[in-house]
Amino acid sequence: MGFEVDVYERTPGELDGRGGGIVLQPEVLRWFKERSELTPGQISTHSRVMRVIGDGNSVEFEEEVEWRFTSWGTLYRALLSDFGRENYHLGHTFVGLDQSSDSVSVRFANGRSADADLAIFADGITSVGRKRLLPDHQLDYVGYIGWRGTVPETQLSSETRAVLGDSLTYSFADQTHICMYPIPGPGDAVEVGGRLLNYVWYRNIPGTTELDEIMTDTFGFRGEVSVHPGKVQERYVEEMKDAASTLAPAATELVRSTAQPYIQPIMDFRPPRMVFGRAVTIGDSAFVARPHAAAGTAKAAAEAWALADALLAAKGDIDGALRAWEPRQLEVGNALLDRIKIMGRAAQIDNTWTPHDRRLRFGLLEGALQPAY
Numbered sequence: 001m002g003f004e005v006d007v008y009e010r011t012p013g014e015l016d017g018r019g020g021g022i023v024l025q026p027e028v029l030r031w032f033k034e035r036s037e038l039t040p041g042q043i044s045t046h047s048r049v050m051r052v053i054g055d056g057n058s059v060e061f062e063e064e065v066e067w068r069f070t071s072w073g074t075l076y077r078a079l080l081s082d083f084g085r086e087n088y089h090l091g092h093t094f095v096g097l098d099q100s101s102d103s104v105s106v107r108f109a110n111g112r113s114a115d116a117d118l119a120i121f122a123d124g125i126t127s128v129g130r131k132r133l134l135p136d137h138q139l140d141y142v143g144y145i146g147w148r149g150t151v152p153e154t155q156l157s158s159e160t161r162a163v164l165g166d167s168l169t170y171s172f173a174d175q176t177h178i179c180m181y182p183i184p185g186p187g188d189a190v191e192v193g194g195r196l197l198n199y200v201w202y203r204n205i206p207g208t209t210e211l212d213e214i215m216t217d218t219f220g221f222r223g224e225v226s227v228h229p230g231k232v233q234e235r236y237v238e239e240m241k242d243a244a245s246t247l248a249p250a251a252t253e254l255v256r257s258t259a260q261p262y263i264q265p266i267m268d269f270r271p272p273r274m275v276f277g278r279a280v281t282i283g284d285s286a287f288v289a290r291p292h293a294a295a296g297t298a299k300a301a302a303e304a305w306a307l308a309d310a311l312l313a314a315k316g317d318i319d320g321a322l323r324a325w326e327p328r329q330l331e332v333g334n335a336l337l338d339r340i341k342i343m344g345r346a347a348q349i350d351n352t353w354t355p356h357d358r359r360l361r362f363g364l365l366e367g368a369l370q371p372a373y
Helices: 026-033 070-084 128-133 160-165 209-215 234-247 247-254 298-313 318-348
Strands: 021-026 049-053 059-064 068-071 096-101 104-108 113-116 119-121 138-152 166-175 177-181 196-204 262-266 277-280
Touching: 021 026, 021 070, 021 177, 021 298, 026 070, 026 298, 068 070, 068 177, 068 196, 096 113, 096 128, 119 128, 128 277, 138 209, 138 247, 138 318, 160 166, 160 177, 160 247, 166 247, 177 247, 177 318, 196 234, 196 247, 196 318, 234 247, 298 318
Parallel strands: 049 166, 119 277
Antiparallel strands: 021 068, 049 059, 096 104, 104 113, 138 196, 138 262, 166 177, 177 196
16 A cells, blocks of 8 residues: 655745755665665765864864765755656645545645645745644744855865864854764765865854844845845855854864855744644644754654554554654654753853763754664
């Protein structure tokens, strides 16, 4: 028994040119081990150690641990290749839905509609599905932003490449920290020399007035969840690069070498539920979790695996499957948000983050073992 699945994408063209880094947790790697024609090694880079660096690039902490990293675009292209394009429909922006006891009808801005037994909203942080299903609930800004960027590793000094090229690397300063790791480069290159060095640098902006100003792009539009590369006001880019001197030298060079850094305000969101009759939300359309645990993609994958298992076990009883599926997803999502609040406060407010504290490590579940590749 299987499922007939159609994917409706709101953008008019395939999503390309998105190079932000993603940590490949076991929940995502499972697809490439069990179902895909591609292997993890074809779509990802890897680290040898976790490293914390300080003044003069001194190594303050180092532990052998392997992680795999990919980019948003590389993962998208891999999954689309596996799914195929026959049932992948571009240019369909969701605008509304109607439900009965055993079906759902979804309407799109282009005038078309689709009928199904179940509608799954997996449309990200800006989910229009969430806004339709939970109109009175808003994302919570947590008081800091993430500056993001990528730099071809060949544009960096040999010292910086040596420090950052084989590791998941952190640098800390007063109420701020940066996380860095290698990801696939142009053409999805994963070999040394063709990769990008990716980072997220968290900086506190507690006031909403200053946030509104920095989130207004060069065309005067206020971004809801990002200001895209090339559209950040130059004065903020210059200030950010000047402030990078507070970080370890390798991190400073990486930040200052970024041609077009971009901004994401860091948000939290806890949904009261994920099942709405014959419509459900998963991934960032449901819980929105700060990136500290690198668990957003893993959470979406885990929810999708669990939903498939529940539907198969229910043997046609979709409502029963959803009742069985939802409680565990709410439990995991709430636990993740509780833990990332601790992580964010330790790194951005209290300066108490320590690499020895397993609660502060990557992973969807607290205390999860490092993935086996």
